[in-house]
Amino acid sequence: MPGNGASAVHTGQTLQAAQTFFDQLNRDYVAVHKRKEDLFWATYMATSEDHEGFGRAETDYKAFISDPEKLSATRAHLAAVESAAASAGKGSIPVGVDAGAAADARQALAHGLRGWLGVFEANIVDNDEGRRLMAELIEAERVLFAKRKDFAPTHVNDRGDTEAATLTMLSTNAATNPDESRRRSSYEALHGLERWVLENGFLEIVALRNRLARALGFPDYFEMKLRKNERMTKAELFGVLDDFVARTASAQQRAHDALVAKHGPDALQPWNLRFHSAGDVTRRMDPYMPFGPALRRWVRSFRRLGIQYRGATMRLDLLQRPGKYQNGFCHGPLPTWSGLASAVKLISPACHRPCSSNHVGSGARAMMTLFHEGGHAAHFANVTQNSPCFSQEFAPTSMAYAETQSMFCDSLLGDADWLKRYARTVDGQAIPDELIHDRIASAQPMRAFDERAIAVVPYFEAALYAMADEDRTPESVLALARTMERRIQGVDRAPRPILAIPHLLNQESAASYQGYLLAHMAVYQTRAFFLRRDGYLTDNAAIGPALAQAYWAPGNSLSHDATLRRLTGEGFSARYLAEACDETVEQAWAKARDLLEASERRGERTDDGPPLDAHVRVVHGAELLADNGDGGAAAEQAMFDRFEQWIGAHYGAPPSPTAAAAAH
Numbered sequence: 001m002p003g004n005g006a007s008a009v010h011t012g013q014t015l016q017a018a019q020t021f022f023d024q025l026n027r028d029y030v031a032v033h034k035r036k037e038d039l040f041w042a043t044y045m046a047t048s049e050d051h052e053g054f055g056r057a058e059t060d061y062k063a064f065i066s067d068p069e070k071l072s073a074t075r076a077h078l079a080a081v082e083s084a085a086a087s088a089g090k091g092s093i094p095v096g097v098d099a100g101a102a103a104d105a106r107q108a109l110a111h112g113l114r115g116w117l118g119v120f121e122a123n124i125v126d127n128d129e130g131r132r133l134m135a136e137l138i139e140a141e142r143v144l145f146a147k148r149k150d151f152a153p154t155h156v157n158d159r160g161d162t163e164a165a166t167l168t169m170l171s172t173n174a175a176t177n178p179d180e181s182r183r184r185s186s187y188e189a190l191h192g193l194e195r196w197v198l199e200n201g202f203l204e205i206v207a208l209r210n211r212l213a214r215a216l217g218f219p220d221y222f223e224m225k226l227r228k229n230e231r232m233t234k235a236e237l238f239g240v241l242d243d244f245v246a247r248t249a250s251a252q253q254r255a256h257d258a259l260v261a262k263h264g265p266d267a268l269q270p271w272n273l274r275f276h277s278a279g280d281v282t283r284r285m286d287p288y289m290p291f292g293p294a295l296r297r298w299v300r301s302f303r304r305l306g307i308q309y310r311g312a313t314m315r316l317d318l319l320q321r322p323g324k325y326q327n328g329f330c331h332g333p334l335p336t337w338s339g340l341a342s343a344v345k346l347i348s349p350a351c352h353r354p355c356s357s358n359h360v361g362s363g364a365r366a367m368m369t370l371f372h373e374g375g376h377a378a379h380f381a382n383v384t385q386n387s388p389c390f391s392q393e394f395a396p397t398s399m400a401y402a403e404t405q406s407m408f409c410d411s412l413l414g415d416a417d418w419l420k421r422y423a424r425t426v427d428g429q430a431i432p433d434e435l436i437h438d439r440i441a442s443a444q445p446m447r448a449f450d451e452r453a454i455a456v457v458p459y460f461e462a463a464l465y466a467m468a469d470e471d472r473t474p475e476s477v478l479a480l481a482r483t484m485e486r487r488i489q490g491v492d493r494a495p496r497p498i499l500a501i502p503h504l505l506n507q508e509s510a511a512s513y514q515g516y517l518l519a520h521m522a523v524y525q526t527r528a529f530f531l532r533r534d535g536y537l538t539d540n541a542a543i544g545p546a547l548a549q550a551y552w553a554p555g556n557s558l559s560h561d562a563t564l565r566r567l568t569g570e571g572f573s574a575r576y577l578a579e580a581c582d583e584t585v586e587q588a589w590a591k592a593r594d595l596l597e598a599s600e601r602r603g604e605r606t607d608d609g610p611p612l613d614a615h616v617r618v619v620h621g622a623e624l625l626a627d628n629g630d631g632g633a634a635a636e637q638a639m640f641d642r643f644e645q646w647i648g649a650h651y652g653a654p655p656s657p658t659a660a661a662a663a664h
């Protein structure tokens with residue numbers, strides 16, 4: 001037909017223009033993202049003082065993802081691609097082009113553009129007032145962060161010395177120091193940090209955040225973050241949380257009553273609660289969770305699960321340094337994508353969590369870091385879409401979806417069969433059953449409390465952002481924190497004062513903490529699925545590939561709920577986590593024994609599983625401690641040996657089981 005030739009040429013040009021726009025968007029994004037993330041890492045790791053450079057890079061990044069022109073261009077190109085697809089359906093196919101291949105290319109292009117539309121819609125600041133407030137907010141946070149680096153709380157450590165302490169050191173000492181007054185010194189320092197935050201700009205930042213949210217048409221900042229991050233309303237969130245809180249109330253009360261019955265009314269003091277419920281076991285676990293071998297155990301365990309990294313480079317920075325950011329995180333300077341042949345190479349993600357090898361529990365913490373942040377890295381490295389917009393960690397990527405992946409991995413560390421196989425002294429002595437039992441006996445009663453210690457944060461933040469500016473004073477906000485701790489955690493003061501939680505300060509993580517609890521619910525749903533289907537989790541080779549296919553590959557192109565349905569066949573449910581929290585010690589121990597028996601019957605796997613397919617670099621700031629070279633077995637072994645030697649040389653040998661038992 002005569003008209004078709006011209007129409008096909010026009011369609012071809014339209015598609016070509018859309019493709020060019022899409023390719024350019026992908027390339028530009030990667031450049032601006034990488035510059036920001038590299039400076040983020042350097043300033044947070046205290047290897048750079050370039051806070052202004054980081055501020056500028058962050059402003060550039062924000063400008064990119066909230067650019068109204070990019071949004072309208074994306075809309076226009078997407079509409080053109082979709083209408084080209086519709087007319088192609090009526091028979092107008094460019095001559096000489098394979099119809100199936102052309103349709104696939106159009107579909108891929110439309111998919112990618114829809115991904116960008118999601119990013120711009122989640123981040124757009126579409127008026128001048130909003131843009132001005134955003135710039136002001138970034139500056140206010142930069143100032144607070146720079147001041148915070150110079151503020152060093154002090155406490156009394158286990159040798160009786162007063163020392164400057166990081167957040168990790170404070171909470172470890174508050175939970176494990178055998179001397180009550182020394183534990184108390186750590187709690188008081190955390191509480192002092194609350195005051196410091198309230199008197200050094202946090203309240204002004206809260207007010208600014210609310211003004212920004214209102215300029216963008218939301219009632220307040222909490223509601224805005226929730227809608228953008230989890231695609232949930234406050235009513236939906238608190239529907240889930242209220243239900244969870246109701247289901248776990250009696251389990252928490254039972255635990256508090258038991259502590260008071262055993263240790264007296266002071267057992268619920270914030271510096272006693274964690275000590276009485278966990279201190280002894282943490283200390284006894286220490287010899288079986290040495291710091292040095294943590295790296296080796298993580299790699300072996302992940303390999304046997306069939307987790308792979310598709311050629312990613314991972315930089316692990318595990319050790320404490322002055323000025324280094326104190327919470328663990330994983331970030332990806334170069335998001336995964338496969339749109340251009342030249343960009344298929346994956347660099348990063350990188351992980352870090354502060355650990356101090358000379359404190360009790362530091363080996364377990366290192367293990368936790370590797371499993372948790374390594375889980376994030378596995379997720380982001382396995383997104384297999386055609387644009388970096390699907391594999392970047394910010395909105396519209398749901399935080400709960402992202403944390404489901406990392407928390408599923410770290411949940412394995414608590415399993416009896418995992419402990420039996422991997423928790424060993426440096427001489428290879430396996431953890432005794434009795435200690436596994438005692439661990440359950442101390443942790444299980446506290447599980448409801450632990451989850452509710454997460455729930456308390458969104459209850460607090462929602463109320464904080466709902467307050468009128470003039471009502472928000474240091475005193476009223478401290479009172480609100482204590483009220484929420486009482487209501488949700490059932491104690492006058494919680495062991496971890498809410499305002500000492502660093503997530504509240506940073507714009508990326510503020511008003512997002514509920515993601516951890518929602519993720520935990522999804523983790524228990526996922527665990528229940530594998531346990532039902534395969535009977536076990538530890539070293540289960542089917543897990544890595546199943547997660548990669550159902551949860552990781554789509555990135556943010558699917559909702560959290562949709563990924564859960566792909567794997568487990570059912571939508572988001574809080575039931576499995578609430579049931580796990582409500583188990584008695586006897587019930588939990590019976591399940592653990594079943595796992596141990598089943599594991600014994602299966603026997604230990606003789607193979608190591610497939611290689612990680614990752615370039616692993618263990619660093620300490622700018623110093624390279626060890627790496628896995630070409631990724632072969634010998635190079636991997638050499639990395640483990642070098643890391644263990646380095647740790648041994650700098651921190652000495654971990655305690656023996658007898659010494660750890662005697663120390664308490």
Ligand SMILES: [Zn+2]
Pocket residue numbers: 372376403406
């Ligand atoms: Zn995480």
